[in-house]
Amino acid sequence: xxxxxxxxxxxxxxxxxxxxxxxxxxxxxxxxxxxxxxxxxxxxxxxxxxxxxxxxxxxxxxxxxxxxxxxxxxxxxxxxxxxxxxxxxxxxxxxxxxxxxxxxxxxxxxxxxxxxxxxxxxxxxxxxxxxxxxxxxxxxxxxxxxxxxxxxxxxxxxxxxxxxxxxxxxxxxxxxxxxxxxxxxxxx
Numbered sequence: 001x002x003x004x005x006x007x008x009x010x011x012x013x014x015x016x017x018x019x020x021x022x023x024x025x026x027x028x029x030x031x032x033x034x035x036x037x038x039x040x041x042x043x044x045x046x047x048x049x050x051x052x053x054x055x056x057x058x059x060x061x062x063x064x065x066x067x068x069x070x071x072x073x074x075x076x077x078x079x080x081x082x083x084x085x086x087x088x089x090x091x092x093x094x095x096x097x098x099x100x101x102x103x104x105x106x107x108x109x110x111x112x113x114x115x116x117x118x119x120x121x122x123x124x125x126x127x128x129x130x131x132x133x134x135x136x137x138x139x140x141x142x143x144x145x146x147x148x149x150x151x152x153x154x155x156x157x158x159x160x161x162x163x164x165x166x167x168x169x170x171x172x173x174x175x176x177x178x179x180x181x182x183x184x185x186x187x188x
Contacts, residue, residue, distance in 0.1 A: 010056035016089040019115050020059040023050040026168040031065055033161050048165060058088040081105055098122055130154060141167040
């Protein structure tokens with residue numbers, strides 16, 4: 001195990017840590033991007049890995065699109081993203097502080113995240129644009145993630161991107177896909 005990783009959440013906030021800790025492991029993705037009018041722009045496969053980190057006080061993840069097995073050699077030929085989030089629970093604000101780092105596209109985005117009903121909602125506002133990243137339809141072996149924006153103070157939302165995630169079986173965690181890998185064509 002790397003120094004960065006932790007085998008379990010810190011006991012001080014173990015109930016809060018489970019909000020993101022339930023995603024610890026490896027996931028296969030179907031990622032869909034939408035145009036402003038709601039039509040599908042494109043779909044790709046990806047992978048997402050979550051782990052406890054920093055003495056169990058944080059949950060980190062690495063998001064990779066396209067998946068490693070499909071990424072071309074040479075940095076100059078790579079598109080998509082190979083980025084990570086670092087998030088920790090802050091009891092003073094009773095929420096998570098989360099920062100996405102996307103080096104391929106040179107993006108750093110801070111969010112505040114909270115459990116809202118059965119969903120985890122990350123939100124940030126910059127100027128008139130509010131961005132929400134929502135983990136929803138969460139089950140032990142699957143979840144849906146949505147990236148939405150509002151330009152009118154939360155009155156309406158536009159879906160920009162969504163991911164359907166399926167947990168990779170432990171036997172498949174070495175990088176090979178299972179017997180039923182996700183495909184870029186799925187029901188919406």
